[in-house]
Amino acid sequence: MPNVKHQKWWGWGEENVFFTWENKPAFAPLVKRAVGIDLRPRQRDTVDFATADVPGSQISDDDLQALREIVGATHTVLDDELRIVHWAGKSVTDIIKTLQNRFERVPDAVVYPGSEDEVQALVKAAVERDLVLIPFGGGSSISRSLQPRPEETRTVVSVNLGRLNQVLEIDEVSGLARIQAGVLGPDMEEQLNGRGWTLGHFPDSFNHSTLGGWAATRSSGMQSDKYGDIADIIRGMNAVRPGGVVKLRPLPSTSTGPSLREMFIGSEGRLGIITELWVQVHRIAEHREVIAYMFPTWQQGLTAMRLIHEAEVHTTFARISDARETEFSLATQKAPTSLKKTVAAKGQDALWAVMRRRGWDTSAMCIAYVCFEGAKDDVARKKKVVAGIVKKQGALTLGSGPGALYDQKKFDTPYLRDFLLEQGVIGDVSETAAPWARLTTVHKNVYEAAQSAFDELGKTGWIMSHMSHSYHSGACLYFTFAFEFTEDVDREYALVKTRIQQAFIDAGGTLSHHHGVGAEHSPWMEQDVSPEGVELMRGLFRTADPGENFNPGKVLDSPDTLFKVLGSEGSGQEQ
Amino acid sequence: MPNVKHQKWWGWGEENVFFTWENKPAFAPLVKRAVGIDLRPRQRDTVDFATADVPGSQISDDDLQALREIVGATHTVLDDELRIVHWAGKSVTDIIKTLQNRFERVPDAVVYPGSEDEVQALVKAAVERDLVLIPFGGGSSISRSLQPRPEETRTVVSVNLGRLNQVLEIDEVSGLARIQAGVLGPDMEEQLNGRGWTLGHFPDSFNHSTLGGWAATRSSGMQSDKYGDIADIIRGMNAVRPGGVVKLRPLPSTSTGPSLREMFIGSEGRLGIITELWVQVHRIAEHREVIAYMFPTWQQGLTAMRLIHEAEVHTTFARISDARETEFSLATQKAPTSLKKTVAAKGQDALWAVMRRRGWDTSAMCIAYVCFEGAKDDVARKKKVVAGIVKKQGALTLGSGPGALYDQKKFDTPYLRDFLLEQGVIGDVSETAAPWARLTTVHKNVYEAAQSAFDELGKTGWIMSHMSHSYHSGACLYFTFAFEFTEDVDREYALVKTRIQQAFIDAGGTLSHHHGVGAEHSPWMEQDVSPEGVELMRGLFRTADPGENFNPGKVLDSPDTLFKVLGSEGSGQEQ
Known part of the structure; x- marks a missing residue:
């Protein structure tokens, strides 16, 4: 079996990671009110793959042999569980269909190329043999970008790029790195961080998505205010097509006609397979703070977010939950389990009391998080500007406690x-x-x-x-x-x-x-x-x-x- | 004759605007040393169009009639001088060929559509009648984007968009404006400035180029550090194709596959004719300063420019001339004509003396200009950060005098x-x-x-x-x-x-x-x-x-x- 990390076949992410509500006292009542059900204790720790009724592979011996010659037998996989891991992304309907054994067209094989040359050979073979190739990153798509068409009669091959997972070089003067497309978020950041750099791109799917996937689907990370959307981050790339490799050299900006870079970004495999990318990397920020603010209304919060951007404060992110999401967010807080946390919870109760005294409708209030990065004095200055803006919109500053919480929970949803x-x-x-x-x-x-x-x-x-x-x-x-x-x-x-x-x-x-x-x-x-x-x-x-x-x-x-x-x-x- | 501003037929810009060297004492010696010639007084005030030997229009009566039906007789022009104005851009070889009567394929007609519907009818007629359409903005291209192919045997029509010159609406909350493609830079800025806004896009060609031209050629203005390249500025557009209008609504960012916006930007008329654009507009900055710095060497200056960007100072522009361009820049200074200017010139001499005392090789020194915009205290803070960076690279701050000069001269070159x-x-x-x-x-x-x-x-x-x-x-x-x-x-x-x-x-x-x-x-x-x-x-x-x-x-x-x-x-x- 190829040495590539996969998500579990029946749901998001890894086995043995669960959402738990029993330690969150406000959660069950909220769910009852929100969707009318009484929460039951979790029953499902895993799902036995033996329960899956998997359509067989339809690959011909000849096509199979051809794939094996390109990527090697170890990296040409017909295994049912891996074919199911690759049959779809992780949209809610994908997961429901998987759990209900309603598989549509499942890939006939999964291949794990180990080099750009192997990808080139696969792409050529696809045209010669009339195969369908579907490039696969971390499989986190929730837009159905990974399923074969249900009516597809030709041989379908999922191309898992997980072996192409290296940061190949860093240009430390220009802040550019050349990175293989199949690297998962955490693996990439570990390689970059080890040399003092970061991509700064953290989509919710970060733990289970890849650089190439971000490129192919026009991803944006939660820190895009500072680090840019993936289209800003990518400065060059290699994309393999039947006729050869489109090679876009790393350039800060260029005037070479319609942008090929911007054609491949978002192309979801339809123009070829992206194998490596030149991306902007940043020195890890000296100092980082996430501050929470509470606004009396959504409208005031939204206005504040706009004014923060207009004031050119250059925050790393600025987000505000509406009243419902604020309520939800508070309902996922854990019950205090230590004296310190009990004190914090009492502080929170006191804060609510302050708000009520101010005449707030606490069911309308909205929580915002703003992230600041930079040198300490720079962070202090930015915080001050933001404090002025949010105050004018009636907000209270909650400080960095909830912000730190936000930073930890961000990939768990x-x-x-x-x-x-x-x-x-x-x-x-x-x-x-x-x-x-x-x-x-x-x-x-x-x-x-x-x-x-x-x-x-x-x-x-x-x-x-x-x-x-x-x-x-x-x-x-x-x-x-x-x-x-x-x-x-x-x-x-x-x-x-x-x-x-x-x-x-x-x-x-x-x-x-x-x-x-x-x-x-x-x-x-x-x-x-x-x-x-x-x-x-x-x-x-x-x-x-x-x-x-x-x-x-x-x-x-x-x-x-x-x-x-x-x-x-x-x-x-x-x- | 259509009420549209044109450049002169035989060179850049307007008649009766000239470069003069007689009041710049250091200029003639520099030219002598640079290219080995002795400057003579300017002889040519204009060139009589009667000297031009213009190939006749080859348009058929039938095609001419069709064009007239679309845009009206007044706006369908066969006039030789206007056909020559539209035969090429303003690259040095375009101008030489024009002055030497070496016209190649000259458009057979120039049309001035007054609406998107007229552009649509032109585009359809082009396909039906097998015409060649060349969209024409201000005609400032120096990359030969406007010439018909010399061997073109079909009827060639230059489509001058100069009548589509209105700022149609401004979304003051979002900082977005919808503007017709044919508007010239100064006309557009006047309309925007009147309502307190600016595009912030100032290419060297600004006076004689259009918004649509900037889009179609991937322009970048001298203030792109703050306001972005034209690809950043453009958020939506209408582009007319034979099958209809591609309408891209104004969006801050989107995940809709390969970017059509980025295909039309830089397309130079090959995908259709851009008629209007949604662009980012900015409130005119409260305060603006251009500060000049002198560096002992090119390498130190270049390093400083990089470090300024790395420090996230967010300047409006930062540019540095190499030693040769610095020398040239100083050689285009006028001789002092007043006591005040004489004092300033003496100040400059004193500065040179300081540099020599510091051991500078004054033939290696490089002048840099950095532009700061924002609230006064913000500008002061940014200046301070930049002062620290440039000082470490050995630079002397020359202050805002030369900077103001740079701001005035920028479009004259x-x-x-x-x-x-x-x-x-x-x-x-x-x-x-x-x-x-x-x-x-x-x-x-x-x-x-x-x-x-x-x-x-x-x-x-x-x-x-x-x-x-x-x-x-x-x-x-x-x-x-x-x-x-x-x-x-x-x-x-x-x-x-x-x-x-x-x-x-x-x-x-x-x-x-x-x-x-x-x-x-x-x-x-x-x-x-x-x-x-x-x-x-x-x-x-x-x-x-x-x-x-x-x-x-x-x-x-x-x-x-x-x-x-x-x-x-x-x-x-x-x-």
């Missing part, structure tokens, strides 16, 4: 989703970006859209949101929604998800700020980039891949699984 | 080129970007490459450079070169230019940081973005424009006029 699934509850996310002037409307309309779906389904549903990723002209709004599902889960999910996505577009937001398109969001591409824009992009894919050998059906022309289940009840969108 | 042409001297520019670690080598190698060409031509030649446009990972190096030309000017120019361009690429730089590709730089595309990258881009152009109706021969597959003239003496590069 997806495990909660798996826990909820066992409880019969879907918890999922949808995110967008929009100009500052439209954020309030987007937020309001998405709430209404989700509620309309919940009402239609006769369910008690939950939605909450935060704003993060500030830009000159706008920001990201990130929504989490939840509801109890039934046997009719496909239709239930499709209704809620499509209503939310449509609300994004109708209010001037984009179909996704940083989760990519995959098959999940492709129904909105025409509305987002216009029909003529889709036509031009389709032309690019056709000219780049006339035989549809490279992850076909992603970004554009995807098999529809959302509107199709809705049938005539759908929102009437053109596919 | 191209007139110098026209003046030199009359003196028989080519003065031209070539610029690149490269990682910080490579800048010293690029600089050194370009000097050697230019010298090798001068030697080969048996000429006294001149080259000088500055660094500007800082990024995390590198910066732009901008070179100006000059030599006396003969009747063999095509070969002389080609030799010097190709040697410089090749030195860029060989040392890890790009073929251009912000002048676009056009036909001039296309021979280096394969070396810059790799042969397979070119192949992919070629596929995009073919799928977008199978009939080659939209500015064919730009960016890729351009008619070769550099290596062809060099023949076997060329650098042996693949075309």
Whole structure:
């Protein structure tokens, strides 16, 4: 078995990591109120792979032999469990289908190339033998970027790049590193940190996603305010195509026509396979603080976030949870287990009392976290500017205690989703970006859209949101929604998800700020980039891949699984 | 005649604006030493258009009628002078050919559409009638982006967008403006400034270039450190194609697959015609200062510029001239004409004396300008950080006097080129970007490459450079070169230019940081973005424009006029 780290086959992340609610006294009551269920103790520690009913590999001996000749027998895998690990990403519907034994088209083989030359040979073989290749990073996609098309009749090969996991060189003067595409976040940071550097790119999926995956799906990390989206971070790359390797040298900026770099970023495997990248790296910041602030209302908090960016404070991140997410966040606090924590909890109670005395509606208050990095005096100066801005918007500074908590918990959320699934509850996310002037409307309309779906389904549903990723002209709004599902889960999910996505577009937001398109969001591409824009992009894919050998059906022309289940009840969108 | 501002037909900019050397005592001696000629008084105030021998329009009555029906008779122009204004950009070879009556393929008509609908009708007519359309902004291209292919036999129509010159709306909350593509820099800034806003984009061509032109050629303004390259500034756009309008809504960031926005930016008309843009606009800075510093050496200055960026000072620009350009800059100072200026000049002499006492080789010293914007205390703080950095690199702070001078002179340089042409001297520019670690080598190698060409031509030649446009990972190096030309000017120019361009690429730089590709730089595309990258881009152009109706021969597959003239003496590069 190849020496590559995989996620568990039946859910997010690693075995034996669980979300626990028993030590969080406010959590069960919130869930009861939010989605109407009584939480039960967790039953599921793991799922026996023997329960999986896996469609057999359809690979021919001849194709198998060809793959083995390219990557070696050890790195050509037909094993059922690994094929299931590679059959999909980790969207909530992927996991439900997996748990319910509703596999669609499962890859016939998984290969683990050990060099760019091997990737080149695989890509050539794909064209010669009419195979379908799907590049696989950490498998964390929640936009269905990794599934073969259900109707695919040709041999499907998942190309796991996990062996290409080295930081190859660091240009310490220019702050550039050349890194192989298959490296997982923690492995990469460890290699960089060892030499005093960091990429500064920390998406929620960080522990289980790769640099190449971030590139191919237009990822953005929680610290993008300082370190940039992945498109800013990437300065050059190698991408393997049937005709050869597209080599984009590391350049701070260039005027060489339409940007090939920006074509490969977000291409989700449709233009070829990215094998290595030149990326901007930064010296690890001398000093770092995350400060929490509490705002009396969402609107004041949102205004403060905008003004912080406008004031050119250059924070590392600035995010604010709306009232619902604030409530949720507080409900996931652990009960105090030590004297120190009891004192802290009493401090918190005292704070709430202060707020009530000030006339706050504590059910409307919103928590914000702002991260500052730099030299100590620089951090102090930035904090002061931010303190002035938030004060004018009525906020109280909570200090660095909750901020430190935020920093520790940031990658844990997806495990909660798996826990909820066992409880019969879907918890999922949808995110967008929009100009500052439209954020309030987007937020309001998405709430209404989700509620309309919940009402239609006769369910008690939950939605909450935060704003993060500030830009000159706008920001990201990130929504989490939840509801109890039934046997009719496909239709239930499709209704809620499509209503939310449509609300994004109708209010001037984009179909996704940083989760990519995959098959999940492709129904909105025409509305987002216009029909003529889709036509031009389709032309690019056709000219780049006339035989549809490279992850076909992603970004554009995807098999529809959302509107199709809705049938005539759908929102009437053109596919 | 359409109410649109044009540049003069025989050179840069406006009639009756001239470079004058008689009041600059150090200038003539420098020119003598640099290129070996004795300056004569300017003879040429203008050039009579009657001396131009203009190829006639080849448009058919039928095509002419069709154009008139779309844009109206007033806005369909066959006038010879306007056809010559639109036949080329303003590269030095364009101007030489124009002055020498060596016109190649001149557009058969110039049209001035007044709306996006008219542009749409033109684009459709181009496909139906097999016309060639070349979008025309301010006509300032120095990369041959505007010439028809010399061998073009079809009807060629230059599409001047000058009537589309309005700021249509400003979203004051999001800092976004929707602006028509044909607006000239000063006209746009006037409209924005009137409402308290600025784009902050000031390329050298600012007075004679348009927003759409900046988009189509991947422009960068001198204040890009703060305001971004044009690709950062543009957040959405309308681009007209035969099948309809690609509409990209204004978004701070998005995850919608390969970036269509970044495909149109730099597309030089090959994917369609850009009609309007959503751009980031900024409140006019409260306070602005440009401070000059003098460094003992180029290397120390370059290091300081890098450290300023690394320290996250967030300057508006930071540029440093090398020793040659510093000398040139000082040589264009006017003789003092008032007591105040005499005192200032004496102050300067005193400063030189200080430097000599410190042991500086004054022929090696390099002048830098750093621009600070913001609230007064913010500017003061930034200045202090920069003062600390430059001091460690041995620099003296010259203060804001020379800085103010720089701010005033910034758009005047191209007139110098026209003046030199009359003196028989080519003065031209070539610029690149490269990682910080490579800048010293690029600089050194370009000097050697230019010298090798001068030697080969048996000429006294001149080259000088500055660094500007800082990024995390590198910066732009901008070179100006000059030599006396003969009747063999095509070969002389080609030799010097190709040697410089090749030195860029060989040392890890790009073929251009912000002048676009056009036909001039296309021979280096394969070396810059790799042969397979070119192949992919070629596929995009073919799928977008199978009939080659939209500015064919730009960016890729351009008619070769550099290596062809060099023949076997060329650098042996693949075309």
